[in-house]
Amino acid sequence: MIITLQHHLILCVILFVMGIVGVVARSNTFVGFMSAIVMIMSGVVMFVAFGRWSLLPEGQVIAVSVVVIIISIVIFACGLFVAGRKS
Amino acid sequence: MEAVLFYILSIILIASVAGLITRRNPLYSALWLAVFLLGAGLWFALLGSPILTALLIFVVTPIVLAFNIVSIFVAGGHKPETNREIDLQKIAGLLLTSIVGFALFVGILRPPFEEGPITGPSYRSLETIISIFSGSYMTLTILVGAILIVGLFGALTIVKKSTEVR
Numbered sequence: 001m002i003i004t005l006q007h008h009l010i011l012c013v014i015l016f017v018m019g020i021v022g023v024v025a026r027s028n029t030f031v032g033f034m035s036a037i038v039m040i041m042s043g044v045v046m047f048v049a050f051g052r053w054s055l056l057p058e059g060q061v062i063a064v065s066v067v068v069i070i071i072s073i074v075i076f077a078c079g080l081f082v083a084g085r086k087s
Numbered sequence: 088m089e090a091v092l093f094y095i096l097s098i099i100l101i102a103s104v105a106g107l108i109t110r111r112n113p114l115y116s117a118l119w120l121a122v123f124l125l126g127a128g129l130w131f132a133l134l135g136s137p138i139l140t141a142l143l144i145f146v147v148t149p150i151v152l153a154f155n156i157v158s159i160f161v162a163g164g165h166k167p168e169t170n171r172e173i174d175l176q177k178i179a180g181l182l183l184t185s186i187v188g189f190a191l192f193v194g195i196l197r198p199p200f201e202e203g204p205i206t207g208p209s210y211r212s213l214e215t216i217i218s219i220f221s222g223s224y225m226t227l228t229i230l231v232g233a234i235l236i237v238g239l240f241g242a243l244t245i246v247k248k249s250t251e252v253r
Contacts, residue, residue, distance in 0.1 A: 001090045022108035030113035034120045072238040078158035
């Protein structure tokens with residue numbers, strides 16, 4: 001069986017919806033934050049999948065940029081949690 | 088082979104996100120998030136993007152895991168578990184790590200995809216990506232840099248203010 005772009009997109013959508021469920025259904029801030037990371041990552045994979053199937057490197061370029069932003073968001077949010085707790 | 092890897096990966100990813108959103112203890116949610124990120128790294132390998140695989144597995148996963156666990160501990164969001172639950176989590180963690188390690192090994196050994204453009208550099212080589220960053224996507228690169236600098240100053244300000252309060 002050949003894996004096509006649709007397979008990857010379906011998996012992306014499933015993970016994105018599960019991330020939305022995590023953000024909406026859970027009241028815990030940490031779990032909501034981690035579910036948001038899942039949502040962003042599934043979007044990033046979508047870019048790479050489109051780039052792979054159209055043989056363009058732009059998908060990876062955008063993915064690298066978004067991954068770098070994710071790292072900064074994580075560090076910033078964790079600092080925010082800790083600072084909020086301490087004050 | 089690719090189809091088998093894709094379906095194994097799908098099961099790992101869906102199971103990890105399910106574990107993330109159903110765990111009561113946010114500490115275990117963070118561990119499930121690490122499994123998800125490792126799986127996403129393998130997914131990038133399956134899509135023919137080794138740079139993103141390396142970035143996600145060796146940089147993003149440790150950073151996200153370390154910062155999440157530290158902030159959960161400092162903020163006091165974790166709850167103590169029973170010994171039986173801890174043993175079950177250890178077995179599940181070892182099993183998942185073995186699967187991810189095996190998949191990574193297979194991903195490294197498998198033959199590469201057919202190249203896209205017949206002439207010129209490959210669409211997934213580091214050379215091509217860097218030339219795009221410094222060429223047509225210069226604005227995006229500057230924007231990402233600006234966001235990182237703003238985040239850095241924001242984090243420093245918050246830390247400074249919280250230190251002053253104490």
